[in-house]
Every structure is written in structure tokens, then in C-alpha cells.
Amino acid sequence: MSKRNTPQRRHNILALLNEQGEVSVDALARRFETSEVTIRKDLAALEANGLLLRRYGGAVPVPQEMLGETAQPVSAYKKAIARAAVARIREHARIIIDSGSTTAAMIPELGRQPGLVVMTNSLNVARAISELEHEPVLLMTGGTWDPHSESFQGQVAEQVLRSYDFDQLFIGADGIDLTRGTTTFNELLGLSRVMAEVAREVIVMVESDKVGRKIPNLELPWSSVSTLITDERLPAAAREQIQARGINLICAAISQEQ
Secondary structure, three states, rough: OHHHHHHHHHHHHHHHHHHOOEEHHHHHHHOOOOOOHHHHHEEEEEEEHOEEEEEOOEEEEOOHHOOOEEEEEEHHHHHHHHHHHHHOOOOOOEEOOOHHHHOOOOOHOOOOOOEEEEEOOOOHHHHHHHOOOOEEEEEOOOOOEEEEOOOEEHHHHHHHHHHOOEEEEEEOOOOOOOOOEEEOOOOOOHHHHHHHHOOEEEEEOOOOEEOOOOOOEEEEEEHHHEEEEEEEEOOHHHHHHHHHHHEEEEOOOOOOOO
């Protein structure tokens, strides 16, 4: 099978794994009419992206405890925010998608964007991207697994990020402090700040009910934020304060989705 079919073969390997619960190297080699060496390279690449775990002679799914809880229904507000975010992505862009339910809501739309390169620190985001029919080039930070944020963190992840440059970062927040910037309950702040450093445009995605939340940990100061995408419920006073800081503010409407 030619190299250009490698992404499709790996996509099919994951589909088989999800269906069967485990796969073997020899069976995969026969199915895809390729060598066992090629299949082992496929499994190694998929494991490096956090999409499976290799075992002797084959592979098994990533344990559920590393994938987080079953996904909850995505609100209409999150969908509207995600749609507005994807609309800002240019063809062949290099982007970072941080962990979080609002940023993950972008993924169903990404298959329509040609030539994307996507870096993430989230297993859930990586798995969802790998299941797209026309999946982008997928990169993962690696690093130390943090169960609180359900993502990889730490110095290894930071070093990986610094070896690239990106057009855009899409990142969520636990809260928006109108005076200081984005805030979080998580005390692991280093990776978010490195993500912002290596991206030309930092796009924060939050539902409007998070604006004004008082949370102690400052994640990104306003000086690091280019664009804030929220929903149409944001009060006028908050809109004025955010725009007064030079932030490009987008309040996404859900009327067309209802």
C-alpha cells in the first residue's frame, strides 16, 4: 500500500480496534496486504498520538480512565462558538487545540478544512480528529498525564510545542476575569502560556456564563489574547470592557441552529 494511503490505513486500524477490542500485527498485515514492519510502524505512530496501546503482537484500546468520562451532549452555545472559531481557520493552517469540551466542539467541522496541521495535548481531541473522514495531520505534545485537566502537561510537552510555530491557538477557560484575563482552577499553567507564546493568534472560547467568574489562578493575561469567542448572551457592559482592551470580540448567535 502506498505512503499516501497510510492515513487511511491507520484510520481503518483504529476502526477495527474499536470494533474488535484488540488487533494483531499479523492479521493486520494480511488484511491490508502490507508487511508486518509497516503495521508495527503504524501502531507505533498511533500509540505516540495516544490513540492505542501496543502489546506483544498487536494493540489494545487506551484504558477508559485515560480518556475521561463519556462525552456529554454539546450545548447549542458551544456549537455556535465552535462554528465561529472554525470559520476563522484558513486553509493549510497550523493550529493548536487545547483540551476542553468547548474546543473539542470544533472537531466535527475540521474535516472540511483542507491541509490542516493540528497539535493537541488532549487524548479525547486526538481520538476525535483521527475519526474524521478527511483528517488533518495530527500532532501530540506528549508529556505527563494530568487527570484533572485530562491532558498532557509538563516540560516535555512544552519542549515539543517550542519546536514548532503555529498560526492559531484555540483554548478554553474556567473563567474570564474582566480585569486580568482568563482564569482556571488548574494550577498547571505553564503549558497554556507556552501554547500562547508559539501561536500568532490566541483565540479564547468560552460560554458567556463564565465571564466575570472569580477564580484565583490567572492563566492568560489580556495582553496574550487576540480574540474572544463567546455567545450572544454576553451583557453589553461586559462587551464594552472586553473591547476596550483591544480584544477582537465575537458573540456567536445560535438562532440558525435551533
